Amino acid sequence: MPTTTPPPFTADDYRERMARAVRSAADAGLAGVLIAPGPDLVHLTGYRLPAETERLTLLVLAPGRDPVLVVPTLEAGDAARSIGAPALTLRDWTDGKDDPYAVAAPLLAAGGRYAVSDNTWALHLLGLTRACPEARYTALGDALPMLRAVKDARELERLAAAGAAADAAYEEVLRLRFAGRTERDVAHDLAALLRRFGHEQVDFTIVGSGPNGADPHHEAGERTIAEGDMVVMDFGGLKDGYGSDTTRTVHVGGPTPAEQHVHDVVREAQQAGVDAVRPGATCEDVDRAAREIIESAGYGDLFIHRTGHGIGVTTHEPPYIVAGERQPLVEGMCFSVEPGIYLPGRFGVRIEDIVAVTADGGRRLNTTDRALAVVE
Incomplete structure (x- = not known):
């Protein structure tokens, strides 16, 4: 059988998926969605990297603001070259110079409730909690279980x-x-x-x-x-x-x-x-x-x-x-x-x-x- 490669998804495809996620979050009474490396990030941005990375990579989606991907500086080039990168603003942080959680914290609303990818490392969630203690967090699978369920x-x-x-x-x-x-x-x-x-x-x-x-x-x-x-x-x-x-x-x-x-x-x-x-x-x-x-x-x-x-x-x-x-x-x-x-x-x-x-x-x-x- 033929094994032709389909055309890649476009930045517009990813913009629509992220916009749908933001709408779903708002409908659920959430301040936004926080996406760690893994299948949710691949679906929403096209950016694929090892889910077991110890460096913070985090997509922040919230009503009324552009999507932001917090990413280590050494990986920013790969992120920018990924298919969905034009749909994103990148905010990078550097080893030994920046606290990645302090970089991410201003993107979160004090007192806001965020759905977090189920596969987020405890290390990263605890770091966010320290940097932004006023925010609250819930599992994405509980809050928005159907985020990826409906396919285009x-x-x-x-x-x-x-x-x-x-x-x-x-x-x-x-x-x-x-x-x-x-x-x-x-x-x-x-x-x-x-x-x-x-x-x-x-x-x-x-x-x-x-x-x-x-x-x-x-x-x-x-x-x-x-x-x-x-x-x-x-x-x-x-x-x-x-x-x-x-x-x-x-x-x-x-x-x-x-x-x-x-x-x-x-x-x-x-x-x-x-x-x-x-x-x-x-x-x-x-x-x-x-x-x-x-x-x-x-x-x-x-x-x-x-x-x-x-x-x-x-x-x-x-x-x-x-x-x-x-x-x-x-x-x-x-x-x-x-x-x-x-x-x-x-x-x-x-x-x-x-x-x-x-x-x-x-x-x-x-x-x-x-x-x-x-x-x-």
């Missing part, structure tokens, strides 16, 4: 391309031999195929054969796959900065009636979850639709995780498709629908597609056959 058209194009690349990897791996090879061998094949079809980053390649398939997050190991095994494959990563994540369950040699029945139940549940996707439905409506199928078949206690998670610049992000999440679905949201049944000591089955909310329902971004494929 260009983001959806990238997510669709990532899904298509993961689908191509699945189609290719079906051609390979499973029996007599280890889970790690197949996981290695999946990772290589994801890269072949354009992924710059592989986040996970779960391969759970036989009883290992009953562990939803099993790490591919040295177990040799044998004739008669069910094999759960869950894999994904980032292509052009946006995530893929798909799961298919295959059988080596051909299933027993009992194995086929469990797979049929999961397939029906997954379809029911996708059918429940529409604007105005809630996240828990989708979870309930899938879960009811599995419960009615007598396997309710064996579906042990949420039905899905959002995806974007990371492979797991809000919204979460789980009981108790009453967030209404909005056109442009994108998330997985991935019910499963896990029989301890025997096998597991999971089927997963990424689904985008459209004006009249849900659009699958993974289109490979969801039937139980038989492999050698």
Whole structure:
């Protein structure tokens, strides 16, 4: 399949995302938003740097003022050259000369309440608290959980391309031999195929054969796959900065009636979850639709995780498709629908597609056959 690189996002794209964040903050009664290195910063500015940096880098978004990125002087050049830099004012600080928190403090309103990126280092939050003790802070995930949840058209194009690349990897791996090879061998094949079809980053390649398939997050190991095994494959990563994540369950040699029945139940549940996707439905409506199928078949206690998670610049992000999440679905949201049944000591089955909310329902971004494929 073609692996053409999409055009980069523009400064205007980032300005609109930051403006939307400011509007959301104001609607939530916040004085602003403070964004540390990580996925929120990538989404809002296009600036990607290691999240584990000990030097303060902080995007400050507040109503009535231009966005400001506080950045170490030694990294200011990279920030200025980043795609979103024209949408920002840079305020740099120098090692050994400036207190970075004193540089950031004048950007905060005394007494203001700010949402702070969930992955902000405690070191940095404590430094801000010392420099501006009158400000108050709350977790961004609590205050604005849907900040990155609604994707624009260009983001959806990238997510669709990532899904298509993961689908191509699945189609290719079906051609390979499973029996007599280890889970790690197949996981290695999946990772290589994801890269072949354009992924710059592989986040996970779960391969759970036989009883290992009953562990939803099993790490591919040295177990040799044998004739008669069910094999759960869950894999994904980032292509052009946006995530893929798909799961298919295959059988080596051909299933027993009992194995086929469990797979049929999961397939029906997954379809029911996708059918429940529409604007105005809630996240828990989708979870309930899938879960009811599995419960009615007598396997309710064996579906042990949420039905899905959002995806974007990371492979797991809000919204979460789980009981108790009453967030209404909005056109442009994108998330997985991935019910499963896990029989301890025997096998597991999971089927997963990424689904985008459209004006009249849900659009699958993974289109490979969801039937139980038989492999050698």
